[in-house]
Each structure stands twice: as structure tokens, then as C-alpha cells.
Amino acid sequence: MKSYNHKKIEKDWQKYWSEHLELSEAQENSAKPKFYCLDMFPYPSGAGLHVGHVENYTATDIYSRFKRMNGFNVLHPIGWDAFGLPAENYAIKKGVHPDKSTHDNIKNFINQIKNIGISYDWSREIDTSSPEYYKWTQWFFLFLYKNGLAYKKKAKANWCESCKTVVANEQVVDGKCERCGGEIIQKDLEQWFFKITDFVEDTDGENGKISGLINGLDKIDWPNSTKIAQKNWIGKSEGTIVKFQIKDSGKNVEVFTTRVDTIFGCTYVVLAPESKLVSELKEQVKNKEEVEKYIIDTKKKTDLERMENKEKTGVEMKGIKAINPFNNEEVPVFVADYVIATYGTGAVMAVPAHDERDFEFAKKYDLPIRQSIVQVLETNGIDKVREDKETIERKSVDVIMKHWKEDAYFCLDWKYNNWKSFIIGGVEEGENIEEAALREAREESGYKNMKVVRQVGGEIHSNFFAVHKDVNRYAIRNCVYVELIDGEQEKLSEEHTKNHTGLWIKKEKVAEFINLEAPKIYWDTFLNGDRATTEDGVVIDSGEFSGLSSEEAREKMTVWLEESKSGERKINYRLRDWLVSRQRYWGAPIPIIYCEKCGEVPVPEKDLPVKLPTDVDFKPTGESPLAISKSFHDVACPLCGGESRRESDTMDTFVCSSWYYLRFADPKNEKEFAAKKNLEKWLPVDLYMGGAEHTVLHLLYARFFTKALAKYGYVNFDEPFLKLRHQGMIMAEDGRKMSKSLGNVVNPDDVVENFGADALRIYEMFMGPIDEMKAWSMQNVNGPKNFLDKVWKIFGEKELIDCGNGCEGISKELPIMLHKTIKKVTNDIEGFNFNTAISQMMIFINEFGKHDKLPKAAMEKFLILLSPFAPHMAEEIWQNVLEHKNSIFLEKWPEFDEAMTKDEEVEMVVQVNGKIRDRIKINAEISEEEAKKIALESEKVKLYTEGKEIRKVIFVKGKLVSVVI
């Protein structure tokens, strides 16, 4: 038999498949259940297909073929995310029109994809830069506009100096342009926005409730990390607005805080430089010039400068005082650019003791720092200690280490219970606790100059000492504890606790502690002078709120604010509305006309698409290139016919990709973006796959579009992608990212040429878990290649026997191996564990390869299992070696019989005290009694059990017997 000529055979079958479209096209009229399997469509870059694309497309191709063979009507389409800056930048550099370079690139992509045998439905191919497509992108703009979800406003925008355009917040990375790495500056410009923030929470739609961008995540099968990243991006935070009156002005500063419980520690208030209130208060400010200068200086700073230089700056507005509504204290007001104008109210109350940023600022400008929270340390109570000394000791260490890290030393004395345990350090005989703590602290720290500051609790209760640097140089301070001892409860009187270090516990709280089974030990956090303590704790020095937990205090203080009309509950989000204007050529024009008489006029739907002019110099000038094209720019107003001009900005390419998955349901429709009937048939997407880099951008925008459509009854679902999986990035052999400049890029074409498309597909699937990052290894491609050669040889050289009624000369083990393999491969494809599916097929081939006569039916079933992974070879063997008339992809996926997946004889492990002492071959179905008997009779086991009492014997069916002595 000839060796496998992948170059010829693969080409032949690719041709065959392109002539048998029933193998890849989705059927509009079919009784089969639908399955929509989608890849994130690529941006057709000049670099061509990346091995990462191959990983993505192979995985979903395997899944699609698998689903088809399981009786599903599969929609598996592809298209091109063709608009975008790189094409335009390339055009500027090389003078080639973006339309041409993009379409050349697309041709190349199509070729490359066909070369690896992906079974896309090419009849549905779409291209976002074609007028047939962007007509509907513009329609979406109008749809949002008409429903109040698209609006224009003057805004500070991220302007990229080198791309000469505004970019979205999401496209600014570390203060630089995501595309070109150029510096981003802030410019005030009229910009279009989409109201994505309207969909953060659930809303009422025309046909019922629409889940919000947060809640919707709970009902879809997405990687947890992606869900969390989206939630973080939305950045919901529940807090409080507090009104601080400005003394002698009748004005208020409203601040937003999530930590109103710390408000008694507020020592000043800060306004963002852009805040309106700053100019409103200017007249009252004594150092007006200084404040103005600061504001001007800040405006000059770019975001990059602000980010690089995190040192806090600011200036006091002298003569202005804000009044804390809780204690009527007057605090100074500062202007500082560490406060973000666009978040919350653009003003904050500063609590240096409990906020790192305020702390830093207060240190720098020497402002007072006032503690209003103490930390809580919980340990098990004394009763628990009596039960289990060791447990408490360990748990205490863990808790202490967590709270104190290397900053502190402490010792715990349970002497009261006639039992000593010292976590770090200890008390020696005849030594008192105070001395012990001092000694330990000195030994550990190396500092000699220490003293006990205060000690509480005396000898009756257990004592808790903590030592910390920076308060009187390694002073020892005592912590307040609450302990339960019969007859001692009266000691926990208000008087008693009041005297304790820093903590002030109200009477009813004490009663509460007494009822706890495991009393808490409370301890004071030292405000040690080098950091703020930002964790929740117990409120102190806060009037009637003292003694409450942070959580309770937030609730009660907010209620108090609401009652006294000086504040309210408030939820803030980090997410802003989506800025979609781009001053660029290669994008979908925004369908708006500005008329002197009628104002802002949407282009009537019948006039769509607003086509991109072709006679444009697309070199960036700072103004949109479209503005230069007179034929494009000067138009008659659709309402009055008068002189007017077109909007000359184009839309962010993310707008095009926010709805493309809907278009695949009905890609040729000229009347609607997709017919309702088709949407209902195919959507939502059952499986969506692509890179994790789209975690927040594309996926959030697409969800927003879907929710907007759902709200107005265009679609009957509110989440577009039911199941999402990411492929991990493939690095170069050197472990670095593949890049042209490093010259370490692996071109899939070369691998196809040298090893074949099937070997490439299997190699990429065999590399490791699909969602993990992995490095390419050319050497390792040999593995899959060898495997395929073995498959080819077996089908060509072995005798395949038709087993009608019983197979003579065929090993009993082969059917078991077959059923095991069907089970494993089927389950692994379902679970996206392609690497282990392949390893099972290798095991199958290794086993079957040992025999000369093989059952034909089993081999055919194996070939079907292999076919989604190696479609070319499978088709070649199926039709040309086994001489079947039709494609293997019309076959039904094999089924397995659970009973047939079990080995008759298994190796039983016998452990003695957890160590393996023997392995015995037994019948898999053997009873517990028998297994134990066999195990205990083993000579090797007896060696260890002889003369010892057997306490317990554990049996795990078909696996092991564990003897405990």
C-alpha cells in the first residue's frame, strides 16, 4: 500500500466537499433540531491566518461535525470583521485603498481556511465593509437613536495623536492607544454615545422582563473568569451620598462613599478639579489664584502623565469649610486630581485612617488622621479549646498570620485552663504574661526599647497581647477580649469595656456576645503610621453608632441620613456609555444629517445605506476624511430640502461586530437585518468560541445590542451566546508571543505543506487543554503525524473481517476497547477535552495494531470517531479504501453500550495504612467480602499485618482494599 500523500488527498477531498454542500450548509427546512455553532469572526489582517485561529476553528469544526453526525441541523458560518484602523493605517503607509487590501486579505484567509478543511457554510459569508451589510449597521444606529439609546454630547474624549481619532475607553491601554501605542490626550469634542448603561440592571421590555448585563450572566454557560471580568468592568458599587453643607454659603458638597461607616474619621473633603462646585465656590476662596493655577495645571496633564505619576497633588480651598452632618464638625475642602470627576459625584469625603489614597494625601499635606474602625479577630471560644486544643492552636495561628503578617508578634496564654499554648513565643515557668510578651517581642524584633502600654483582663481571663512597631517603638498593647466564664458575666459591664483600649462596646452588644457559643476576641488595630486599615471592623468613637459592625453601621447611618435629609442610598457603576464616533474613513458612516433649520435629522431608512465615498484622501488630518469629500458632505435635508451637511464621523468597528451573529440567520435579506422567522429558528447562538481578549469589549457590546433588540420586541431572547468557550493563546517555541518583529511566527500553511492539514488539526487539539496558554513545538507535530500514519497502515494492511455471526480469531478485548473508546471520545468532545479524546484514539490504534485480523464494523466505527478530527484521511479511507459510496460525514455517530465498556478482570490494589503493598488481579464484579478475603490472604499484605490487630478494612469496588492497623 502506498504511503499517505496528504498533499494530493487533502486537496481532492476539499474539492469534493465544495461540490457536496449538503455536508456543510445549514438547512432552512429541516425537521432536525438546530445547533448554532459560531466562531468569533476574524479581522482579515495582512498577516494571514494565525495558528491561534486554527485552534479555534478546528475545535468548533470538530464540534459541528460531531453535532451533525448526531442528527443536528448545524449552522456553522463565517464572515469578516473587515472595517478597522489597521487597514486604514496600512493604506496610509502603502497607498493601497483599504477596500482593496482588505479584500485581498479576505481571499487569502478563505484559501487558508479551506486548506485546513473547516466545514463552514460559505453560502452565508458576510463582510462588514460591504454596503449590503453596513446598511444594517446604520439601521441599528437609527434604531438606537429612535429609542433614545444613541445621543450626542460634548465630552472629554480619548484622542489618539497618531491615529488622529477618538477611541473608546476600552481601547486605551495604560494611557496609550491600543492600536498604535501612541499617546492619548483628552479633547472636548461632540461625540456620539450608545446608552449601554441603560441595560446594566433588568428592564421591562415589550414582551416581558429583559435581564440586565449583570444578572443575565447568571443564566449563561460562560467561563467564570469571563463573567467576573464583565462584572468588574461594569463595577457596580452600592454606597451612600452624603451632603456636606458648605459653611456660610447655602451650598452643599455631595460626596459618594461606600464606607459611610468610617465617616467619623473624615478629616477633610476633596473635589475633583473639573467639578462644577469648584468654580461656584471660587468667590469665597481666599487663595483663588492658587486654586485656579492648580486646575489649569491639571488640565494640561495627559492621562498618561496622571497615571505615571501617582503621587497625589492638591490644594486647599482656603476659607471654605464643609460640615460633617453626623457631628457638625467643620473640615477643610481640597481640590485634588486623585478624585475622578466622572465617577460618583466628583467629590469624596476623605478618611485617611481607612482609605489608602486619603492616607497618602493626608501624610503628604500633614492632615489629621483619625481612626474610627477597629479590626475584629475571631477565634473559637474557650469551650472549643477544651474540646480540641490542637485545632484551636492551628486555627489561631492561621487567623493571626492572616491579620498580622510580619508586622506583629503576639502570644496567647490559656493558663487559666491549666493549659499553655503559645503561638509565637511563649510564657516560661514563673514568668508573667507581660514579661513573656516583652521578651518574645524583643527576641523576635531585635529592638530592646519596649514597654507595656496597657494591660487589661488581669489573671482571670485569657489575655491577648499584640506587639507592633511604630507605636512607641514596638510597644506592647493589649487587646480587648470578651470571654465567657460562669459567674463572670457582670464583669463585662459597660464601665468595664469602656475602659479598654480604643474599643467601646454598648451594653446590648455585650449581651449579644455573651450569647455566642464561640465568643469573639476583639482586638484593636493599631493605626501604625504607615498604612491605612481598609477592612471592615467595629465602629468606634462614632457617637451613637459606636460598637456596631461596619455593615450594621452603614445601614443605620444611611437610614439616619435619609431621615435627616442629608443623604441617600446610591448605586454607582464604573461602566460609562459607549463612545462610538470615530474620525476615520474605514468604517460605517453615521447616518445623521445636520440641517441649519431642522437640526439633527436621522437619514430616512429608505436612503440607507449611506455609502462610503470612494474618492477620498484617507490620510488623517484630525478631521474626518469624509468631511473633505464634498459629494458626501453636502446634502439636502431630508425634511426641508434645505442646505445641510452629513455627519462625517464613522462608527467604531465594535458596532459592526455587535450584531453580526444575527445576520448569519438571514444573510441575504434586503428588507430587514434578518427576518424574524429566521432569527427564531437559529438564535441564540448555542456555542460561541473565540479568544479571551474579547472578554469585556465585544462580548459586552453584543449583549447590549441583543438586550436593546429584545426590549423593543425584535428578538425573543435577551442573551445572544448561551455557551461560550475561549481558546488559549498559542505562543511561539521560545515561549514568547508570536510576532513578525521577533520572527517567530508559525504559518499554518507551512505545517499543512509539511505534515498535512489533519496532522495540524490533531496536533493543535492534542497540545493540551483548549483554554490554556501553550507554546508551539514543531517537534511535537511528529506525534499526531505518526498516529495518522499508523491509522493509514492499519486500514491498508490488516485483514478486516465482516463479523456476521460471531467472529473467529478475534480477541475478546477488542469490542471492550471499542466501546470504551466510543464512550471516551463522545464524552470528551461534549466536554471540550479534545486532547484526551485523541489520546484514547491512540490507545485504540495501539491495541488494534497488535492483531492481524480485525472486525470491520469496529474499525468503521473508529473511523467515524476520527473523522471530525482528521476529515481528509477519514473520508479517503471511507470512500477509497472501504469503498463506501457516500461521504463518511453522512454516517451516524456510533453509540456505546455501557456494559461493554467494563473490563472483566481488573487489578486490585491492596493498601496497608495507606501504602500500597500488593496488586492482585481479580474479577471486576467480585463481592466486597471476597475481595477483602483475597486481600488479607495475600502474602505481601500478611508481611505487614502479621500479629497486628486489624481495625478497619475499606473496600472500593473494582479498585482497592485498604487495611488499617
Next chain:
RNA sequence: GCCCGGGUGGUGAAAUGGUAGACACAAGGGACUUAAAAUCCCUCGAUUGCAAAAUCGUGCGAGUUCGAGUCUCGCCCCGGGCACCA
């Protein structure tokens, strides 16, 4: 700093709390061959031992368990995301 992932042989990696290293790659040895390629067979975590075998071993330290790569707690390191969001 915060939030997610990870850490297992020379390498890529397997392992519902139950035989750690399946399946591969590379390497070494052997068979076939005039030779090479291809193919086939053997070895392949460490230490000790002639061997049988024993002990150790999944980043580090503890814990739970008859039994831990897997569960709990603490720590270290690497990768990714967010980052003055109050």
C-alpha cells in the same frame, strides 16, 4: 494594590479523594539494512540495591482523611485582567 488562572519527569501533558506520570515528543539501546530513511522491540522521576525490593517524589509549610496532585488554611513563584472608581 485588587480580581481571575496556573505551578506534576528532559518536554507537551494525564489522573469522579483511591495504582502519580496515561497518551505523546525528545533521548538512549537493540532488530532489520551494504548504508541511511522508514518501521518494529526495549529503557526512560530520584535514591539505595546484584536482585527481590525499599524509601522519597506533583512550588513551600501545616491540616483533614485509612488514603491528598485533587479538599482546608497560610506562604512563595509565574501568567492574564483591572487599576487613584472612594
